[in-house]
Amino acid sequence: MKYTLRILRKSPAEEKQYWQEFEYESVSESDTVASALRKIGEVKWECSCLQKKCGACAMVIDNVPRLACDAKLSECRSETVTVQPLRKFPVVCDLVVDRSILYRNLETMKTWLSQDADFGETNPDKYRELAYEGSECIQCGCCLEVCPNFYPGGSFFGMASVPLTMRLLSETDRKQYMENAKLYRKHVYSGCGKSLACKDICPRHIDTEKLLVNLNALAVWKRKKK
């Protein structure tokens, strides 16, 4: 099967982006956009695990933010597939973007435990489960692409800072808790329109709605664990 990849490119030295088309002859039904990009070669993109577990290859494919290694060509809507870099981050070159804002935001959110983890006494399994789900985030940035309220540099940090905050609040119940809850209210709760545009986008299938509900209970309505 022959596909045409219409790719939005940019050379490192220049500002201007341009479209270029590449032909790709697929070898198997399960070929992905990542397979095509590997074959094409000259287009720069980021890739690591090639099995949906690292977030490196997030890009916009046929207008949807997703992982290139998860985007099967045979499931794209036509034989011409458009591929462009994530739009909320500065483009470095071709499909490579600078996602460093994600990490700066996590630092502002102080997503670390300053004491030993403690899952509480009454329902530790529930909080372990939430911590597990929170730790699953691969910082791909897909959820920010679709979020109507997120822009880089703004004080609203979007869904990408929520999972690790969930991990944290499910593992701590003491002093640190107050501070993180406050940061959550400031950088997530107050700016989130709860449109849930981010709901079915996460490639790790993180249940964003569930995380928001649980976090709001913990951080906004202050339902303590013990």
Add this chain to the structure above:
Amino acid sequence: MEKTVNIIGAGISGLSAAITLAQKNIHVNLISSMPSERAQSVLAEGGINAALDTMGEHDTVLEHFQDTVKGGVFIENEEAVMGLVKTAPSIVRELQALGVPFQHENGKFIQRNFGGQKKKRTAYAKSSTGKMIMAALTDRVRMVEAAGLVKRYTHHVLSSFVIRDSELKAVRVTDTHLLKTLEFTGPCILCTGGLNGFFEGYTTGTIQNSGTAAALAFSEGVEFANLEFIQYHPTTVKICDKVMLISEAARGEGARLMVMRDSKPWYFMEEKYELGNLSPRDVISREIALLEKTEGLKDFYLDATGIDENVWKTRLSDLRAELISYTGLDPAEKVIPIRPGIHYFMGGIRVDNGHRTNIKHLFAAGEAACKYHGANRLGGNSMLGAFYGGRVAAESAASSACLVSVSEVSYEETENEKQKDELCQVLLEGLGIIRDEKEIDGALNRTWDMASDFYSTDAKRALLGCAMLECAKERKESRGAHYRSDYPKTLDSYRKQTCVVFRGGKIMVRFEELSKAGSL
């Protein structure tokens, strides 16, 4: 400026080293080609070993030690392994304190069985143990970053070493976003992972670990060890761009290995081997390679169709979803075509028990280094080795810590390898599961040709390729992951460490007594 150590690589070993140094108030430049979320360590599924003895089996540190040295077929420095297994229980508790949601019941760790170990010793967090550990470590490093102790240089790739008179003076790294090269003086810990990039498309790991860092080190006279020991995992499935691991858990739940012979399914492991489908990784991989070579059989499968629906739902749901998504086959209904794939590199940079290399002020840890796993590593021991090794390396590097300068130097290009595929094909021929002198020599001739100019990145990579082949050639016996059809016996005279170094335009291989494998 404060006392500083440079670390290259931000997987489990690099993060562990950074945390240890920060605890000592020593500053760290943490350099990596990608953020930690994208390091290979996040792929680890099964778990991490420690004799926590929570399963009522009276497990002990001594038994963990015995299983590890036996698995490694007795060519590891025992003092080093003892250090590893003794510390393991406190490491796992520490990881839990950092927030890893290990599986628990009634306030106790649940531990599972893993190949090569007699007792339930592997602590785990569902099927994402590596990801959970990395999330907790990355957050802890973020804390010390905020405190100003760690400075991250992400999207920076090692471009060269400055080594004079066997002493590391500086490392140079290129910022792949801004296309400029920085020189960092001072000591360095290499945590750049295994040699996957030499076998692109044939390993379960990530191609981010290109192996180029190791190749640069080797060409500068850094000593390596045990490069002939490459672990092939028997059950990997070819997906479009790599081979994907099918965890042992599937066989643990009843999946069977099968091959088509005379158009009929044959469950080949069940007749010849007492442990059948649960035999160790190297045994099954070898059996597959043997059937291929001697009987010309080709179509090998994992038959998991007999597994109970309930088990799929409760314990193997991730695996099933992954297989359906990448192969289009539902393992509950169809057999899955499998092949042995490269999964782990036991060999690497030769380090003493303090993780020092033969080059002063250069240290190595994690899969980049050769330590703890001998001729074959046990599942669950490598994350442990990476975390422990990173810590030990940091303890040693602390005494080399000094004022470090960072300055821009003329641009050095990275990621410019052109002969990756060609080198890979040659190495696969010489370093297959079953090897003989003729194959190795054939591959060596061609690899030497590629290495001839010594200067390009491709040539330096080929040079390390030659070193792997030379190690395989000189070890004229079979042991663990190294099987020579022309020397099928395990010989006491080879109960030694293979050491390999590039000096004066030549690759030199020697065998070192194990008592000396702990020092240099």
